Amino acid sequence: MSWEAIIPKGIGILPCAGSTPEGEASRLAARIVADELCRGKTSVLSLSLLLCKNNNELAFIENSPVVVVDGCDRKCGYHTIEKLGHLADEVIVVSEIAKNDGMENLTVEAIDVLSHKVAEKISMKVDEIIRRVAEDRRTKPSIV
Numbered sequence: 001m002s003w004e005a006i007i008p009k010g011i012g013i014l015p016c017a018g019s020t021p022e023g024e025a026s027r028l029a030a031r032i033v034a035d036e037l038c039r040g041k042t043s044v045l046s047l048s049l050l051l052c053k054n055n056n057e058l059a060f061i062e063n064s065p066v067v068v069v070d071g072c073d074r075k076c077g078y079h080t081i082e083k084l085g086h087l088a089d090e091v092i093v094v095s096e097i098a099k100n101d102g103m104e105n106l107t108v109e110a111i112d113v114l115s116h117k118v119a120e121k122i123s124m125k126v127d128e129i130i131r132r133v134a135e136d137r138r139t140k141p142s143i144v
Contacts, residue, residue: 011130022106047077
């Protein structure tokens with residue numbers, strides 16, 4: 001069974017909307033994933049539209065898996081999804097990746113490098129979600 005049959009609308013990627021370098025890296029990473037690494041499997045969502053309760057964005061998070069890519073430990077995307085009554089399937093925090101890689105001064109070049117590292121992590125999470133959902137579909141329901 002193809003992933004399209006399991007997750008027809010694909011997997012949502014919700015990047016940070018903040019103006020920090022980490023927020024910029026999250027948005028760049030989301031585009032790299034949607035346009036290159038997982039083309040056709042993902043859609044980039046808008047935190048601003050979710051906060052405005054846009055019907056299309058709300059319908060997407062209600063019916064499809066979502067990877068939240070927060071820029072910092074405030075986790076605005078994660079908390080927004082939660083306040084809307086949903087849970088993110090995966091959460092990535094860019095500032096933690098930068099810190100773990102010793103990237104303290106985020107220049108334009110460093111943001112580019114960081115965004116590619118984050119994109120790789122998002123891509124791995126997308127593949128994990130597809131495997132998890134496929135496995136759930138193969139599991140026989142318990143009969144009560």
